[in-house]
Amino acid sequence: MADLATTGPTSQAAPARLDPYSLRKDFPILATSNRFGKPLVYLDSAATSLKPLAVIEAVDGYNREYSSNIHRGIYEIAERATEAYEATRVKVARLINAPEPAEIVFVRNATEAINLVAYSWGRRNIGRGDTIVLTEMEHHANLVPWQLVVQEMDGDLEFVPITDDGILRLEVYEVLLHLRPKLVAFTQVSNMLGTINPVREMVEMAHAAGALVLIDGAQAVPHVPVDVQELGADFYVFSGHKMLGPTGSGALWARRELLEAMPPFMAGGDMIREVHLRRSEWNEIPYKFEAGTPDIAAQIGMGAAADYLMGLGMEAVRAHEQELARYALEVLPREVPGIELYGPAAELRGGVVSFNLPGIHPHDVAQILDRSGICVRAGHHCTMPLHERFDLAATARASFNVYTVPEEIDALAVGLREVARIFDR
Amino acid sequence: MDDLYRDYILEHYRHPHNFGVLEAPTASYEGSNPLCGDRITMMLRVEDGVVREVAFTGRGCAISQASASLLTDEIKGKTVEEVEAMTPDDVLELIGIEISPARLKCALLSLDTVAHALADEAAEKAESGGSVSASASGAGQG
Numbered sequence A: 001m002a003d004l005a006t007t008g009p010t011s012q013a014a015p016a017r018l019d020p021y022s023l024r025k026d027f028p029i030l031a032t033s034n035r036f037g038k039p040l041v042y043l044d045s046a047a048t049s050l051k052p053l054a055v056i057e058a059v060d061g062y063n064r065e066y067s068s069n070i071h072r073g074i075y076e077i078a079e080r081a082t083e084a085y086e087a088t089r090v091k092v093a094r095l096i097n098a099p100e101p102a103e104i105v106f107v108r109n110a111t112e113a114i115n116l117v118a119y120s121w122g123r124r125n126i127g128r129g130d131t132i133v134l135t136e137m138e139h140h141a142n143l144v145p146w147q148l149v150v151q152e153m154d155g156d157l158e159f160v161p162i163t164d165d166g167i168l169r170l171e172v173y174e175v176l177l178h179l180r181p182k183l184v185a186f187t188q189v190s191n192m193l194g195t196i197n198p199v200r201e202m203v204e205m206a207h208a209a210g211a212l213v214l215i216d217g218a219q220a221v222p223h224v225p226v227d228v229q230e231l232g233a234d235f236y237v238f239s240g241h242k243m244l245g246p247t248g249s250g251a252l253w254a255r256r257e258l259l260e261a262m263p264p265f266m267a268g269g270d271m272i273r274e275v276h277l278r279r280s281e282w283n284e285i286p287y288k289f290e291a292g293t294p295d296i297a298a299q300i301g302m303g304a305a306a307d308y309l310m311g312l313g314m315e316a317v318r319a320h321e322q323e324l325a326r327y328a329l330e331v332l333p334r335e336v337p338g339i340e341l342y343g344p345a346a347e348l349r350g351g352v353v354s355f356n357l358p359g360i361h362p363h364d365v366a367q368i369l370d371r372s373g374i375c376v377r378a379g380h381h382c383t384m385p386l387h388e389r390f391d392l393a394a395t396a397r398a399s400f401n402v403y404t405v406p407e408e409i410d411a412l413a414v415g416l417r418e419v420a421r422i423f424d425r
Numbered sequence B: 001m002d003d004l005y006r007d008y009i010l011e012h013y014r015h016p017h018n019f020g021v022l023e024a025p026t027a028s029y030e031g032s033n034p035l036c037g038d039r040i041t042m043m044l045r046v047e048d049g050v051v052r053e054v055a056f057t058g059r060g061c062a063i064s065q066a067s068a069s070l071l072t073d074e075i076k077g078k079t080v081e082e083v084e085a086m087t088p089d090d091v092l093e094l095i096g097i098e099i100s101p102a103r104l105k106c107a108l109l110s111l112d113t114v115a116h117a118l119a120d121e122a123a124e125k126a127e128s129g130g131s132v133s134a135s136a137s138g139a140g141q142g
Ligand SMILES: Cc1ncc(COP(=O)(O)O)c(C=O)c1O
Pocket: A046, A047, A109, A110, A111, A112, A139, A141, A142, A187, A189, A190, A191, A216, A218, A219, A239, A382
């Protein structure tokens, strides 16, 4: 059918591989150049991904053709908006193989999802002396909300340490589980080291110790196949904007029984069934957690992003990015004398490579690369404790996505040699 | 060539002026820019309302280190009032290169840290009875 090819990635029915060169035309921003006329070399996808036309058009379509509130209007465009919004729930559920769309709660981003769980579930289930186990590699989003919970409820935090290669030390995790934590929360893929954690095994171990598990999938859903049922997770969170979707979109998935037992996080319109002056009855899930008018356009865009990714096939996405990681780990040390790389081997790594040039601050590295149109992140990437663990003030980070090609890693190597040259003269 | 990384900026970065520890500072402060991990400790010896000596330690990017090097050169021998009156624009002029908004914090960390050090010193003096004598021993490490 000819019209199958109008949106989203083209033609791969059973995609073993994806073709990054042909799908680059789906991303209009890749045709732009910087103030010096250099084409965009975007190596900061872990911060936020670029958006394909299918997503841009989905957002635009809502704004142009059926901009209206959801779950309220009894007229054509409002019904269309509600339909598109709820269709996203189905798509997102399919992307992570959630048992039912009603278990998908829409939020602005992964941070909001974790805060929702921390406030609603945490404040009800974490008591004096209770332990939450986290890891040393957590993004601040999966650390600070738990700090607040244990401060308020008088609980404790424990941390799974990592090896110098950036791998979680499961033998210590095992010991920490003897503390009988109420909750274990960890990232599936590290945004600084790129480490892909053995989440399935870790969930099993946590459950055996009687703990619930929250998985931060912000860096996983865009890059590896995720099946929350297979993982056995209890809570799973991710952001739309890192998975080719718009900013302002994101999702929490949790098992129905958990969501049903949790009190609302925010209160207002949409989340209630009945309101009387002195009491209200909560709506059913997921609406109980979706107070107020959401970012409808963004969420519809996230649905388009989920379609796009499923069209590519997450196995193919993973294979492509693993190849890029392997290529970067091979090319950068060879082409850039003295470069320090952090994190594990390519087999255990997502498309993330953090590095330093000796004696040169990563901000200076990023600034000089910017002249060549190369975008990398410099700083602590919201993982200050992890940087402290390695005694680093900051790192530079290159991160990849479906549209990244090896030539961009070559360009990075050339750019880094130029940085070294400027500082050496 | 990259305007931001002129030779003299890199020279100040590689061989910063006034880098080290002051024996008996009357004012000191550790400033940081958590976003990039820049960290600077400014130490000043103020006598009779004049900055007699100044030194700094720390680590950070070329911009923050060069700025500290240039600024410490500049304020040595100035009165406290003169230093306190310095504006971000004065520092940017000292650095002499165009700083993008994202790097302003790096460029201005040194001035900010000096200002904090002097403000702390003034507050301590006020607390210890307002004797505005400039004796070096007046400002203990509170
Ligand atoms: C591992 C991880 N968790 C959580 C987050 C937070 O995502 P957001 O800022 O979209 O809430 C990020 C984003 O950088 C991340 O990399």
